[in-house]
Amino acid sequence: MRFSCILIILLLSSAFVAGQVLDSSQKVDRKYLEDQFYFGFTYNFATNLPSGVSQRNLSYGLQGGFIKDIPISYDRTFGLGIGLGYGINSYYTNLLASQQGTELEYTVLDSDADFRRNKIATHVLELPFQFRWRNSTPQEYKFWRIYTGIKMGYVFDGRSKYVSSTERIVFVNKDIRDFQYGLTLNVGYNTFNIHIYYALSSLFNDGVMVESGEAIEYKPLKVGLIFYIL
Structure with missing residues (x-):
């Protein structure tokens, strides 16, 4: 009888200790x-094009690019993101830029008109800033996320390119705006x-x-997929 009581006490003590270890590990995981x-690709729609x-x-x-995740709530469902990235964009239209x-x-x-390609290409250094919500936990790596914010960019290389059956013209286009910015929204689950x-x-x-004298106020609308990696 005495042996049985000691065995029960030992079993209860072991369970209590194991629970305390689990709780401690969970606190570290927080x-x-x-x-x-992140990595993504988009289709670039044209808005506000001239007639x-x-x-x-x-x-x-x-x-x-890379984004620094900054949790701002205890359960880490809310946070901020500040990053640095690189973007490549191509815009194909029938608007021909020529040097005179x-x-x-x-x-x-x-x-x-007989031409194969006519585009503007930009290489951009990007600075995204995000307000983040996600329902992740220390044990769950598949979760819903909604990230919204702004993204600023510096165009360090912008070119116009025209290709037809008889000629190929490429030059640096100084009319492209150096500093650009816009609103972003990223919504999804898991990958x-x-x-x-x-x-x-x-x-x-x-x-x-x-x-004709009409202003060119082309504003891109980009829609695509984005993937995040820890």
Whole structure:
């Protein structure tokens, strides 16, 4: 009888100690961070195009970078994200940019014009800032997320490119705005997340116009997928 009581006490003590160890490990795990690296691709829609200008071919964007995750709530469901990234974008339209001495002129190509590609390509150093919500836990790596915020970018290389059956013209386009910014929204579950970016700044500098005198106030709308990695 005495032996049975001692055995029961030992079993209860072991269970209590194991529970305390589990609780302690869970407290350590509460310092986890989320979504440090990202990679994504988008389809770039054209908005606010001048009269007669339309998209051609597949306008696309690629992006990648690092974001520092900063939790701001005890359970880490809310946080901030500040990052640094790199983006490549191509915009295919029938708006032809051509050099005339030191000036640039913009012409709307007819629908029957013979050309293969006509695009503007940009390479951008990006600075995303996000307000983050997610329902993750220290043990759960598949979760819902909603990240919204702004993204600023510095265009360190912007070029116009025209290719036809007889010629190929590529040059640095100084009319492309150096500093650009817009709103972002990332929504998804686990691996696959929808990414939306709407530019608040025009792709071109103020005062850039087509031959008719209409201002070029092209603002990209990017829709695609983004992937996050710890």
